[in-house]
Amino acid sequence: MEMPGPGYAFFGPEERANVEEVLDHWERTRHTYGRPEPASFVHRFEALAGEVFGARHAVTTNSGTSALLTALVAAGIGAGDEVIVPGYTFVASIASVAHLGAVPVLAEIDESLTLDPADVERRITPRTRAVMAVHMLGAPCDLTALRRVTERHGLLLVEDVAQACGGTYEGRALGTFGGLGAFSLNPYKVLTSGDGGFVLTDDPGLHRRAAAFKDHGRYPADGPAGDPLFGLNLRMPELSAAVACAQLAKLDSVLRRTRAVKRRLAAAIPAREGVRRRTLHDAAGECGTLLVHLFDRAGDARAVASALGTTTLRDSGQHYYGNMRQLTAPGGRYAGPALRPGALPRTDDCLARAVALSVGVSDRHLGAGFGTTVHASDTEIDWVAERFTKAVRGVLG
Structure with a gap:
């Protein structure tokens, strides 16, 4: 038996209506040299995601992998930096670290099938910059223990929420415990837009770097430009955002x-x-x-x-x-x-x-x-x- 995630099973007239709206209004593009178009679905999704998950900022991307890469770049992860990741996760969690020339340090899981905080702490070195907490198979990591470890050592906590969109820990949305949270909207996830992803953060500086990186290094026009950033085109297409808006309303x-x-x-x-x-x-x-x-x-x-x-x-x-x-x-x-x-x-x-x-x-x-x-x-x-x-x-x- 092979079937996509539950979001796909909830497709209905809402997704279809949003797609038709895009086809009727092609001029509504989010990507006009950093100037947001308020009527665009990309803009609407970012605003809605922040509201739904309780984050100050959301940045859309074209995939969950791109969301992870964007989060790491926003955090300043680069060549030689070590990022601790679990040995049980999708390949993208590890690949996103490696693509930046950083070093993935694999850590053990326990019977929760998520990171073992004690093993994470054993693997910290002077080169460690971040810990990636992957909420596997729809369930949260031990965020209390992981935050204690990262705070004790002055490390950034990045959450990979690809498989747990909408999950919570002690009543708070996953993806809002670390400095950044990365989500996926591919067909096998809780919600889907065909493909897509997004990043959540409360930090305005991390938000602007994330928004710039996914748009060729162009900082949003509604604020000051940051340091020059070598970016990529990882933008979410308007059609994907149209489906994502309808899906998020059904979470x-x-x-x-x-x-x-x-x-x-x-x-x-x-x-x-x-x-x-x-x-x-x-x-x-x-x-x-x-x-x-x-x-x-x-x-x-x-x-x-x-x-x-x-x-x-x-x-x-x-x-x-x-x-x-x-x-x-x-x-x-x-x-x-x-x-x-x-x-x-x-x-x-x-x-x-x-x-x-x-x-x-x-x-x-x-x-x-x-x-x-x-x-x-x-x-x-x-x-x-x-x-x-x-x-x-x-x-x-």
Whole structure:
């Protein structure tokens, strides 16, 4: 089973109407040499995103990868700087650091499948500039501990919120805890505009640098120019912004549904020895897009996954550091540690024991090849729970 994220399932007349408005008003472009067009959907989305997530500034980009790159450039990350990232994340988190000539320092995850704050602190050196907290599979990192570490060492916290748009931690939106938060709007995310991304920040200086970098180094015209910045064209197209505006207005509805489906699915799967649920740092704040179980033994996890026609998280695609060989291709700038299994033993162990059931998104690269859909009936959800329970019983007895 392969299906895009839950936002796609909520496409309706609102997205279509916005797209038609763009086609009828081509002159509404956000990108007029730094001068915003208030009627443009790009301008509207940036204003709405700041309001929805409680951030002072938002900067749109053409992808989540571009959002990460923009955030790092805005923060002044450059050649030789070290940025600590988890060994379990999408390849873009690590690649965005490497593209700047900076050094990705891989750190362990724990059974939350997010950064282990204690391991992060062990890997800090005099060259460390930032920590990238990746909220994997719709759930937040331990932001209390990570902020304590970064503040103690004077480091910047950057949040990768690509897989957790709309998630919260202690009642506050993810993406607003660090200096910058980067989001994705690709088809497999909570919300989608076809593709796209955005950056949140409360810092006016970081906002202006981010806005300039994604627009060929042109600073917004409504304020002073900063230092010359070698930028790129990473701007969000107006058509994408039109869809993104309609999607963002549906965020609460999307999350209500994913969380409701996950609650029913979880309640229908009985607890038993030999397997337990993933640790959640804020169960109320996670997005509900995936239900993850960790087995005591990796062999049991692989057998259950095989019975369901899926894989463990360790055996999935480019979210596991050991499967990111393209980062070391000739001509690249990767200068981090070797990307070989065994480099992060605790990460290897957690992922080898983890099986994910999809709720709002099914993606083989996430190891989420079996589960339910966001609009599934109660009968369909219960069937998925029964299949999983039967597979576990067949392996564990």
